[in-house]
Amino acid sequence: MSTPATRQRPNILITGTPGTGKSTLAEQLADKFKFDFIEIGKIVKDFKIYTAYDEEYQSHVLNEEKLLDHIEDRMDSDSGGVVVDYHGSDFFPERWFDFVIVLRCANAILFDRLKARGYNDFKVRENVECEIFGSLLEEARDAYPEERIHELRSEGPTDLQKNIEKITELVRTWKQ
């Protein structure tokens, strides 16, 4: 069982409302640090780790237990060095993550990104409301110690560069 105390490299969770830029950031971080990238949405689809398809949300309903089983060996490895991208955060074991990055985005920008993705009106509205209420920040706060959580703005290319620099610094000074 791996914990922040036993890990050699940090594990990073990138969370936030769909469309805030999680996979964009996670991919670049994994590439930069030579960390493994676990894109939960892709694993769920590839390995059919869902219980049903929700027509209204036009998305699969995650089988959380099965997903945790699927990634457990890698996440519980003391080598660490994993970047995980998922909009939820509270069903992962708390010990798995050293940094929990919550991306935030202005409503109008998020609206355009979700529309461009082809989401239906219901799904766009649900997600924009989720961002307005800060639901995923609250979820992270309920599940992880405050000092592990970093709320970062993700609205334009400058933010992306700043966020990469910020997280690079967190990783560099981790455990110092």
Ligand SMILES: Nc1ncnc2c1ncn2[C@@H]1O[C@H](COP(=O)(O)OP(=O)(O)O)[C@@H](O)[C@H]1O
């Ligand atoms: N910092 C950013 N600046 C501008 N566009 C961004 C930024 N981050 C992501 N995007 C764009 O927003 C859209 C959603 O990003 P994505 O990484 O797929 O979000 P998520 O993984 O949170 O659903 C993509 O078109 C992506 O290119």
